[in-house]
Amino acid sequence: MIGCFAGFAIDIDKVLLTGISLALAVFFLLMISRTKSTKTKVGMIYGHLIMLSFPFVLFTTNFACGAACMSCYSDTMAMVSYALPSAVAVGTLAGFVVIPSFYMFSSRHQSRNRELVAFVRKYSRLMKIRAPKLYIIDKAKPIAFSFKSFKSAVFVSVGMLDILSKKETQAVILHEMAHIRQKSSVMKFSSSLLKLSPLSVLARFHHDTGKEEEEADSFAIRMQGTSKHIISAKRKIGMYH
Amino acid sequence: MVKVSRIRFDGNSVAVLSPLENDVIKILWKRDSMRVRDIYSLLRRRRKVALTSVAVILDRLYEKKLVTRKIALGRGGEHYIYSPCCSQQDFEQSVIDKTVNRLIDKFGPVAVTYFNERFSKRK
Secondary structure, three states, rough: OHHHHHHHHHHHHHHHHHHHHHHHHHHHHHHHOOOOOOOOHHHHHHHHHHHHHHHHHHHHHHHHHHHHHHHHHOOOHHHHHHHHHHHHHHHHHHHHHHHHHHHHHOOOOEOHHHHHHHHHHHHHHHOOOOOOEEEEEOOOOOOOEEEOOOEEEEEHHHHHHHHHHHHHHHHHHHHHHHHHHHHHEEEEEHHHHHHHHHHHHHOOOOOOOHHHHHHHHHHHHHOOOOOOOHHHHHHHHHHOO | OOOOOOOOOOOOEEEEEOOHHHHHHHHHHOOEEEEEEEEHHHHHOOOOOOHHHHHHHHHHHHOOOEEEEEEEOOOEEEEEEEEEOOHHHHHHHHHHHHHHHHHHHHHHHHHHHHHOOOHHHHO
């Protein structure tokens, strides 16, 4: 193991590559709080995580390639260096594919409420976004959330439709559609992945979900021309214990 | 099987369900299948209650396996239709059955002797 590491450390190309990738990792990290657009922020977060895990991947490959270092496979360090990039890959896959697919699959059916589906389509055109699919969750608890991955979707529980009026339901859906436009789910997931990075404390970056919620509420209020529906919807949801 | 976790003795009455649970299940026993809003509009004529509270109570009754529910499509979109799992008589019988069994499990021969004496006195 020490022999292998020494081999890695004296190879000037590999040391240089490690240095560059770590410098880039810090650069991406510091840029997160300075960029405004969600897309760029998400890009910076993934850039940071990939650059941070790159030296480990390189180190692991070095082990694998050197025939003399075959015994190093059983080493914990080698395992960690495999696990870290794999964790980023699995996490990304889970966040963007598996979790939305799970909800879409387990929700069983898309809403058959033509009026509500037409409402979603109408506002998607106005917002210039691809119309999200509306899924119904078989739960009495009033819940609503949205995903923006390869396909975007809004999920609403039957319990929510049971207690909200038509206008209140529309307010909640507009709120969720605003989250899709903000790419909130992508940002939420990426910022939780960032916490895996030991350098994340340097970023001085905190994903403010409160601000996103306020913006989503404001959007619903703007579209409906009144705040009473979103307020009464939130009050009813808050009353459910 | 109906889940009954607590039996309260309030003065002279015996309560298995909370007062609101009791009112809701009684409406369902009379009407068979109903949606949350319909139960709410019947109930609010008698007492001050919020629609959300009725929805909570129905979910609690569903957890206790006293009611079943299915998703239906109607005015206002998808909604639950709640129906009672058993008649009032079956429910009451189930509560008595559970209570007596618990007493026998806990106190064994003492409970059995007590019931024997009690029933022979009645005869």
